[in-house]
Amino acid sequence: MIASLATATGVPIGGFLPLVGLGLSDEFQNQDAALFFQSQLEPSLVGNSFGAGGTPYYDLALVDTGAAVSLITSEADAAFDIDGAGFRGTGSLTIGGATGFLQATINDPLAMFVTGTANVTGTGPLTVNTSTLVGQSSVSILTIPPESDLPNVVGIPLLSQYATYIRSDQPQIFQNNGKTVRTPQIDFLPLGAGGQGITRRAPMQLKSGTGSAFITAPVYVFNFENINNGRPWTENPTTPTILQEPGAFFLNVDVENEGESLNNFEFFFDTGASVTVVSELNALRLGFDPTLDEPDFTIAVTGSAGVNQEVPGFFVEEFTIQAVGGSITATNVPVIVLDIADPTNPANIVDGIVGTNLLAGRNVVIDPKPSLGGGGIGPSLYISDPITSEFDWSSTSASGSWASGGNWSGPTAPSNLGIANVRHVAGGNQTALLSTDTTVWELNISGTPSQTMTVQVGSGQTLTTFAATNIETGGVLKLVGGTLDTQYLEMLGGTLSGDGQIKTGSGPISGQVENRGGTVSPGNGVGRLEIVGRFANGADGTLAIEIGGLVAETMFDVLVVDGPATLAGILDVSLVDLGSGLFDPQLGDTFEIFTASEGLSGTFESLMLPAGYDWFVKYNSNSVELVATIPGDFDGDGDADATDLAIWRAGYGSGSYNGADFLEWQRNFNSGGNLAASATVPEPGSLALLFAACGLAMASRRAG
Numbered sequence: 001m002i003a004s005l006a007t008a009t010g011v012p013i014g015g016f017l018p019l020v021g022l023g024l025s026d027e028f029q030n031q032d033a034a035l036f037f038q039s040q041l042e043p044s045l046v047g048n049s050f051g052a053g054g055t056p057y058y059d060l061a062l063v064d065t066g067a068a069v070s071l072i073t074s075e076a077d078a079a080f081d082i083d084g085a086g087f088r089g090t091g092s093l094t095i096g097g098a099t100g101f102l103q104a105t106i107n108d109p110l111a112m113f114v115t116g117t118a119n120v121t122g123t124g125p126l127t128v129n130t131s132t133l134v135g136q137s138s139v140s141i142l143t144i145p146p147e148s149d150l151p152n153v154v155g156i157p158l159l160s161q162y163a164t165y166i167r168s169d170q171p172q173i174f175q176n177n178g179k180t181v182r183t184p185q186i187d188f189l190p191l192g193a194g195g196q197g198i199t200r201r202a203p204m205q206l207k208s209g210t211g212s213a214f215i216t217a218p219v220y221v222f223n224f225e226n227i228n229n230g231r232p233w234t235e236n237p238t239t240p241t242i243l244q245e246p247g248a249f250f251l252n253v254d255v256e257n258e259g260e261s262l263n264n265f266e267f268f269f270d271t272g273a274s275v276t277v278v279s280e281l282n283a284l285r286l287g288f289d290p291t292l293d294e295p296d297f298t299i300a301v302t303g304s305a306g307v308n309q310e311v312p313g314f315f316v317e318e319f320t321i322q323a324v325g326g327s328i329t330a331t332n333v334p335v336i337v338l339d340i341a342d343p344t345n346p347a348n349i350v351d352g353i354v355g356t357n358l359l360a361g362r363n364v365v366i367d368p369k370p371s372l373g374g375g376g377i378g379p380s381l382y383i384s385d386p387i388t389s390e391f392d393w394s395s396t397s398a399s400g401s402w403a404s405g406g407n408w409s410g411p412t413a414p415s416n417l418g419i420a421n422v423r424h425v426a427g428g429n430q431t432a433l434l435s436t437d438t439t440v441w442e443l444n445i446s447g448t449p450s451q452t453m454t455v456q457v458g459s460g461q462t463l464t465t466f467a468a469t470n471i472e473t474g475g476v477l478k479l480v481g482g483t484l485d486t487q488y489l490e491m492l493g494g495t496l497s498g499d500g501q502i503k504t505g506s507g508p509i510s511g512q513v514e515n516r517g518g519t520v521s522p523g524n525g526v527g528r529l530e531i532v533g534r535f536a537n538g539a540d541g542t543l544a545i546e547i548g549g550l551v552a553e554t555m556f557d558v559l560v561v562d563g564p565a566t567l568a569g570i571l572d573v574s575l576v577d578l579g580s581g582l583f584d585p586q587l588g589d590t591f592e593i594f595t596a597s598e599g600l601s602g603t604f605e606s607l608m609l610p611a612g613y614d615w616f617v618k619y620n621s622n623s624v625e626l627v628a629t630i631p632g633d634f635d636g637d638g639d640a641d642a643t644d645l646a647i648w649r650a651g652y653g654s655g656s657y658n659g660a661d662f663l664e665w666q667r668n669f670n671s672g673g674n675l676a677a678s679a680t681v682p683e684p685g686s687l688a689l690l691f692a693a694c695g696l697a698m699a700s701r702r703a704g
Helices: 074-080 280-285 642-651 659-668 684-703
Strands: 019-025 040-042 059-063 092-097 100-106 110-116 134-139 163-176 179-189 201-208 218-221 239-243 247-257 260-269 276-278 297-303 306-321 328-337 345-349 352-354 362-367 380-386 389-392 399-401 418-423 430-434 438-440 442-446 453-457 462-465 468-471 475-485 488-491 495-503 512-515 519-522 528-532 534-537 542-547 558-562 565-567 570-575 590-596 600-602 606-608 614-619 623-629
Touching: 019 179, 059 074, 059 163, 110 179, 134 239, 201 260, 247 352, 260 280, 297 328, 297 512, 297 534, 418 438, 418 453, 442 453, 442 462, 442 475, 453 462, 468 475, 488 495, 495 512, 512 519, 519 528, 519 558, 534 558, 542 590, 642 659
Parallel strands: 260 352, 276 328, 389 418, 399 430, 418 442, 430 453, 438 462, 442 468, 453 475, 462 475, 468 488, 475 495, 488 512, 495 519, 495 528, 512 534, 519 542, 528 558, 534 565, 542 570, 558 590, 565 600, 570 606
Antiparallel strands: 019 059, 019 110, 040 134, 092 100, 110 134, 163 179, 163 362, 201 247, 201 380, 218 239, 247 260, 247 306, 276 352, 297 306, 306 328, 362 380, 590 623, 614 623
C-alpha cells in the first residue's frame, strides 16, 4: 500500500544545503619527493590566489560528503582563470551520479580553500575574510562541462581531513548574483574535535571497496609521459585527487511503514542530498511500488548528467537514526525512490541515503576520525536537539499585523530561528497582514474546511524563510505585489494566489513549488504570478485561471515559471466580468495561460472549462495555450478536417478520444475549409462499423 498522505509540517521534503566560500591558489608540493604524491593540509591561505586579471575570485560551493572528487563549474573555471594561470590539464574523466554520466576535465594540482559563509560578503562576486580560509594544497580538481546543472562541489578528499561543524543555529541568508543563498554556517575543525558540546552521537561506518577505513592522505596520479621543465611532476595528472582508500560514510537506520520494516540497515550519509532516499527494492519492502503506485509528491533531482524532473516520493511512517545518547525518530518522513550506485562498490546499489531533511533545524558535527588502536570514540555524526522555536498565531481577530508580538504565542513575532505556525484560531476567516520585510525559519499556514487563514504579503514586501513553506487545508498565501522567498513551497491543500513572485532554492541550487493538493490561482482578480524554480502540479492539484479578455496579465491570468514544470491534476478555467459584461470568447481566441522557461512535461488530467464553448488545450514545449475552437478540432487550428480525423484515429481506444468525439468531428467536417457542419450523421450500425474498421487498421499497424 502507499503511505497515507501526511501533513507537511514535521520533516520537510528538502533539508538544508551546506554552502561555503571557495577559493583556489597556485600552491602545490614540489620540494619533497616523498610527499609530492600527497595533498597537504593548509591551516591558512598560501600561494597566489586565482582570478582573472590577477584579482582573487571566490565562489560558492556545496559541501558534499557523497562526492568522491571536488568539482568546479565551467563558469567558475573561467572566473578563476584556470587556463590563464597555466593549470589546465589535458585529461578527462567520466563521472557518474544520480542522473547519469558526463565527461569532466582533470586540472593540474593546485590549492583549494574553503570558509563558512559568515565570513563572506558581497552581492555579486564574493569577498572573503581570507584569515578564515583553510584547505589543501597539491589537489587536482575537475571542471564540469557547461551543460551540467551541478554547482561547485567540495568533495570527500577535503572533507575527510577535517571535522565539519554545520551550524544551523547560525543561519546565513544573503543575496549573491541575484539569488538568495540560505545555508548554515560551516566551520572546519581538526579531526577528532568531537561534538562541540553535542552529546548525541550516531556512530558512522567508514566503508571502502577494500573494507578498511579510508581516512588517509588524498593523492593524485601523475602522467610521467608528459614530464617537462615547468612543473615536472604536476603536469596533466591522469586522475583528480582521490583518497588512497576511496569510500563513504554510512549510518545505521530503522524504517517502519504499514507494518513493514527495515531494521539496522546501513544508509549512505550524503550532505549533498537534501532529501532522504530509499532504493527501489527497499521501497517494495516498505509497501510501495514507484512504478505502479501514485506518488505522494515528485521532486527534481540534480545530478552529474542533468536533472531528473519527476522522481517519485512517498511518506513513510517512521524513520530512526540510531545514536548513542538518544536515537532520533521522525514520523511521516518524505523519501524519494531512486537507485544510487554504492560509492564503495559502484556495481551495486546503496540501500538508501540519509538526507539533510532528517537533520533540519539541528546543529551537526561530522567527525570522520577513526578510533586508534581499538580504543576511543570512532567516526561519529554528532546531532544536537532542535535549535528552532515554535511561534503560534494567537489572535482571534479577523485580521492582525504579523509584526505585532501580541498576535503570537510568544512575546515577539518570530525571527530567523522561529517556526511560524499561522493557523486559524477562532471565528470566521482570518488574515495575518505582513507589511514589512520579515525572515523566519519555516512557515506553516492552515485553516479549516470552512474558515480560511490567510498570510497576506503587501506590495514591495518580502517574506523570507530559511527552510520550507507549507500551505495546508484552509491556508492561503496571498501576494498583493509582494514576494515569498523560500527554499521550497509545498501545498497539501489551501491556496497560493495573487500578483507577485515566489522565489525558491538556495544560490546555485534551484527549489520548487509542489502543488500536491491545493489551488494555485494567479492574480487578485486577474493577474500574473511568477515562480522562480521548478513547478509541479500533482494529481490532486488545481491551477485556477480567470479569463476576462484577450490581454495577458491584465485581462486573463498567467502563471509564469522561471524554470521547468511538470503538469498533472486539474485545470479550472472560468470567465469573469471586468466591467463590460461576462467575457464572451470568439472562435480562434488564444490565451497563453502558462509558461515554463526550461521546458514543460505532462498534461492536465482533468479539464474544467467554461460551458457553452469548445476549447482546445495546446501543450507546447514551454507553454500551455487555451484556444476557443469548434467541436471536432483536435489540433486547435479552428477547423475540423482530415488532420483532426487522423488525430482522432491515433487516440481512439487509448482513452484520448471516443465515439462522441468522432460525431463532433463529423458534424463540423468540411473538406472545403469552412466551418459548415456535415449534413449527414451515420446510423449507429455504420458508425460501429467505422469504429471497428479503425480498430482493425490500428491493430494492423501495431502488428506491423
